[in-house]
Amino acid sequence: MNVLLVYPEFPETFWSFKKALEFIGKKAASPPLGLLTIAAMLPKEWNLKLIDLNVNPLLDEDISWADMVFISAMLVQQKSAGEVIERVKKVDKKIVAGGPLFSTQPDLFVVDHVFINEAEDCLSLFLNDLEREETRSLYKSKEKPLVTEVPVPLWSLINFSDYTSIPLQYSRGCPHNCDFCDITVMYGHKVRVKTPTQMIKEFNSLYQANWRGPVFLVDDNFIGNKKQVKIMLRELIKWQKARKYPFKLLTEASVDLASDQELMRLMSQANFHKVFLGIETPHLESLKGCQKYQNTRMDLKEAVKVIHQHGMQVMGGFIVGFDEDPPSIFEAQIQFIQEVGIVTAMVGLLVALPRTKLWHRLKKEGRILENTSGDNTDGSLNFIPRMKREDLINGYKEILSTIYGQPDLYYQRIHAFLKNYQPTHRGRFNFAGLMAFFRSIWRIGILSKSRFLYWKLFFKTLFTKIKCLPVALEMAIYGQHFERVTKRVLNK
Secondary structure, eight states: OEEEEEEOOOOSOTTTOHHHHHHHTOSBSOOOHHHHHHHHHSOTTSEEEEEETTTSOOOHHHHHHOSEEEEEOOGGGHHHHHHHHHHHHHTTOEEEEESHHHHHOTTSSOOSEEEESOHHHHHHHHHHHHHHTOOOSEEEOSSOOOGGGOOOOOGGGSOGGGBSOEEEOOEEOOSOOOTTOOHHHHHOSSOEEOOHHHHHHHHHHHHHTTOOEEEEEOOSSTTSSHHHHHHHHHHHHHHHHHTTOOEEEEEEEOGGGGGOHHHHHHHHHTTEEEEEEEEEOSOHHHHHHTTOGGGTSSOHHHHHHHHHHTTOEEEEEEEEOOTTOOTTHHHHHHHHHHHHTOSSEEEEEOOOOTTSHHHHHHHHTTOBOSOOOSOTTSSOOSBOOSSOHHHHHHHHHHHHHHHTTOHHHHHHHHHHHHHHOOOOOOOOOOHHHHHHHHHHHHHTTTSSTTHHHHHHHHHHHHHHOGGGHHHHHHHHHHHHHHHHHHHHHHTO
């Protein structure tokens, strides 16, 4: 059996970092962990080929070679997924589809087989049916599978040099109950974790494959099970130390990370240098309205500050469009982001994702307009907001034009971040980083309108906080991408 695994292309979004990737000579941010894991669960005698459309084109001969095509996609990859499906159907090849796009909207495309929810149980059922030649069109996992049985991803299918970071997954699920989030819809509230031995085996697989660089723990809430993650981190710390810290780590977590000193210390010692937090809004009533109660129990500004002091750069998620948002919310968001120094601030309009509590409530109220594009930063709305639609969209654009469209304010935010940031991670020299530095000098320090801001940042950091220079220049580079994405939204 020849099986082609296809990962559709991402449009240019906040997280695509396409402009920033040009500085380091990489093609994409991360490879498709889901497909690489699925590949490791397929029969060993099958011939496998993976095409990541963010790295390489899908050729007609690739499709002709295949007996069956597996596609996995997120909502934002919908357009590219549809194009792939159309091409494959023209030559009458069997299509197996899974991932969030197909799990939440199984009837969106006509394919041969759809996996709903997590693939482990679905795949075993499908393979058994395939052997008996009695396959079904729909496979749905009835229970949440144990992640302790997930195999090491099949890294041999990718070229590591194409990517800037490599993903691993430690846990699935989240204990919180935010009404707009589809993570608990897909993975549940019970946080299922891999064993420390299992995780060390996965880190070893990357180390033995000669990967040295960022590793992204793609958990939607890495600290969902604090007791277990602390046990795993202690083993990871020993592993990293013994190998002189080959990996810099980044992940996603809930804001209550800031209330656990031991956990922050362990993450810092394990070489975590970035963490994405769903801050959402500084407006207390909006947090209560969307049931994000974990964010109401602490001072959010202080939470960001203490995480920065533990050597982890906070990347923040922010939302406008909650029913409880006042007219002043846009200025409040700007002030918060600027004051605490969140340089990578993903500000989006509220999105009603399929099957979430928010989606069901708005549908009952007759406020759902259409399916979402999956990109909450593209300036589109798929529901009727309480605030006047025009005011909401204009206010959203005002936030973006302020925090990313005004270079002086963007660099001001970098300086605010550096004031509290205490770097603790261990890094390694790499050629890509050196090339990014020289390209930043030419493209930003000489050609850009921000060149004076760039050189002010460079020399101030060099003479007052030299250990922070790499991250300061990285932020300057990211600014080029954020500015381009912002212009696209503002011109809509």
